[in-house]
Amino acid sequence: MDSLDVDPTRKLHVVAMPYPGRGHINPMMNLCKLIASRRAYIVITFIVTEEWRGFLSSDSKPANIRFRTIPNVIPSELVRAKDFPGFQKATVTEMEAPVEQLLDQLEPPKPSVIIYDIYLGWVVGLGSRRNIPVASLWTMSAVVFSMFHHYDILVQNGHVPANLSERGKEIIDYIPGVASTLIADLPTFLKLHDKGLDQVLYRAMDAISRVPNAQYLLFTSFYELERQVIDTLKPKFSLPIYSIGPAIPYFEFGDNRSPITGHSEPDYMKWLDVQPRGSVLYISQGSFLSVSSAQLDEIVAGIHDSGVRYLWVARGEISRFKEGGGDRGLVVPWCDQLKVLCHSSVGGFWSHCGWNSTKEAIFGGVPVLTFPIFWDQIPNSKRITEDWKIGWRVKREEADETVMTREEMVDLCRGLWSWKVMRGKK
Incomplete structure (x- = not known):
């Protein structure tokens, strides 16, 4: 157990559940580092697979962030770049049970909130069963979230799926909060799921559909950069939406942007x-x-x-x-x-x-x-x-x-x- 010089009765316990990919783990960890460095009484349990625990072993972190691991439930042959659909399926079907078992083994206090990567949509149900609030963390832009959230409008207008060689230059100008864009510039699976990757899109859309059942929605963006789309999304959800900042390690720099390093x-x-x-x-x-x-x-x-x-x-x-x-x-x-x-x-x-x-x-x-x-x-x-x-x-x-x-x-x-x-x- 990590040694923390904080009165146990004053601790708040946050569980962080990232999707097992570098582009997802990094912003989740950066958010946790910011929280932990500002509030010593907040203890953060960061859950990763054994493989990722090895990758992260050399990273520095505040003392009130502790790693906890689950087995490598994703078969080693499902390397993301070689079999992304298989990898994605494993994160949806194989991770929930060991995570729930781990929650029973965590030292007190009971988690006050679970921050989870939206692509692990099963966390919403896990939090509901245990009466733990959950915060959905979106590690892409708010614009891309809006594109996925309004997928039904794209279908209704006949713009997805589409043959890019024939229709890629068609303009889409009706996604709320999103500037005019070409079909060719939509996210890959919104337009190309006819290439045998239907299940990837289905799982992503299923995960996004669970967000309204969470208690918070967090964007890894800054409001000034995506003001229009964030303002458009807020009235569509009953839960509070926060743009938490870029979730990059800028806090490791001084005022003159020189690296702080010993x-x-x-x-x-x-x-x-x-x-x-x-x-x-x-x-x-x-x-x-x-x-x-x-x-x-x-x-x-x-x-x-x-x-x-x-x-x-x-x-x-x-x-x-x-x-x-x-x-x-x-x-x-x-x-x-x-x-x-x-x-x-x-x-x-x-x-x-x-x-x-x-x-x-x-x-x-x-x-x-x-x-x-x-x-x-x-x-x-x-x-x-x-x-x-x-x-x-x-x-x-x-x-x-x-x-x-x-x-x-x-x-x-x-x-x-x-x-x-x-x-x-x-």
């Missing part, structure tokens, strides 16, 4: 320290899906031919990137992304447009080259390039199977720097 800087930060201001392109495609091998070869060659300096976070075989990328960059298996994006030498971000990465790019004030692959990354790319005008699209059509060439990559990289210069003169 440790020596890693090699990649030392490398950034000696690069010219605004000269480095930071490249990361996230921790989940990857582009095709042929496309990756063209990206590597394009980055090399562009002559741009780069810091590349590469999953898998790092030598492939080192051999093809030239000597003007650094390739690493992992980095502290927010600290990198806030470094003065970083001038651009090649991103898959996950919601966490999108918010970190905004916080760092770094323009984005968008290369979305899946799910909410598609509408995030649209908002970055068209609504907020803080970046350029690399990948333009989700349905387009054409491999972008190295020459196109060169033009984009060089064009980003020219665009930055022109914006700086305005």
